[in-house]
Amino acid sequence: MTDQDDDRAARGDTDGGVASTRLCVGCRRDEARDDLLRFAISPDAPYLSPDPMRRLGGRGVSVHATRACITAAVRKGGFAKALRKSVSLDASALCAAASFMYEQRASSLVLAASRRKKLAIGTDAVREALRAEVVEVLLVAADAEGRRSELEGAAARLDRRCAVMGTKQSLGRLFGRDEVGVLGILDRRMGDEVVRCAAHVADLAEVE
Ligand SMILES: [Zn+2]
Numbered sequence: 205m206t207d208q209d210d211d212r213a214a215r216g217d218t219d220g221g222v223a224s225t226r227l228c229v230g231c232r233r234d235e236a237r238d239d240l241l242r243f244a245i246s247p248d249a250p251y252l253s254p255d256p257m258r259r260l261g262g263r264g265v266s267v268h269a270t271r272a273c274i275t276a277a278v279r280k281g282g283f284a285k286a287l288r289k290s291v292s293l294d295a296s297a298l299c300a301a302a303s304f305m306y307e308q309r310a311s312s313l314v315l316a317a318s319r320r321k322k323l324a325i326g327t328d329a330v331r332e333a334l335r336a337e338v339v340e341v342l343l344v345a346a347d348a349e350g351r352r353s354e355l356e357g358a359a360a361r362l363d364r365r366c367a368v369m370g371t372k373q374s375l376g377r378l379f380g381r382d383e384v385g386v387l388g389i390l391d392r393r394m395g396d397e398v399v400r401c402a403a404h405v406a407d408l409a410e411v412e
Contacts, residue, residue, distance in 0.1 A: 226266035230275070230280075243255060243298075245262060252298060256309060257309070269404040271409065299410075306404045313398050316394065330342070343369060345368075
């Protein structure tokens with residue numbers, strides 16, 4: 205158990221049940237525990253460390269993984285209350301730290317999919333996998349161009365989801381290549397999790 209002293213204790217939530225919920229300290233709404241981002245609390249700066257996999261020990265505090273809720277938790281004192289002291293927190297830095305964790309998680313899932321031969325890398329391989337209807341999720345670099353729309357259209361026709369994350373360079377780096385614009389994840393469970401991570405990254409991004 206990593207979050208033994210979470211807000212759960214005060215709220216009388218039961219532990220381990222599928223219906224386990226937490227309070228988002230940003231919008232003050234109850235949410236399924238796994239749909240909230242946990243920050244582990246430490247007595248010293250930076251005080252809050254994103255813990256999306258709920259692996260860090262000690263006390264924690266939960267919030268929707270969105271820029272709006274994290275900003276509200278900073279401004280309205282939700283984090284300060286959990287920390288039991290008033291400290292200066294930077295919402296943008298917290299969002300960036302959380303976003304980084306989700307990108308890391310997505311990257312490790314993509315690499316795991318590759319190791320299990322459940323990944324199509326690059327336009328040609330993805331097109332072939334789409335043709336064979338084995339792609340579960342299409343992952344596209346934000347700056348991908350070229351055949352992107354063709355592949356997105358093919359995925360949509362198969363009713364497969366499409367996630368946007370990283371850049372051609374950052375995706376390429378995972379495989380020791382200069383650039384990779386598109387990946388096809390052939391494993392449903394891994395694909396679902398990557399979609400979830402990409403959605404969090406988007407929700408944590410600065411609004412332009
Ligand atoms: Zn919220």
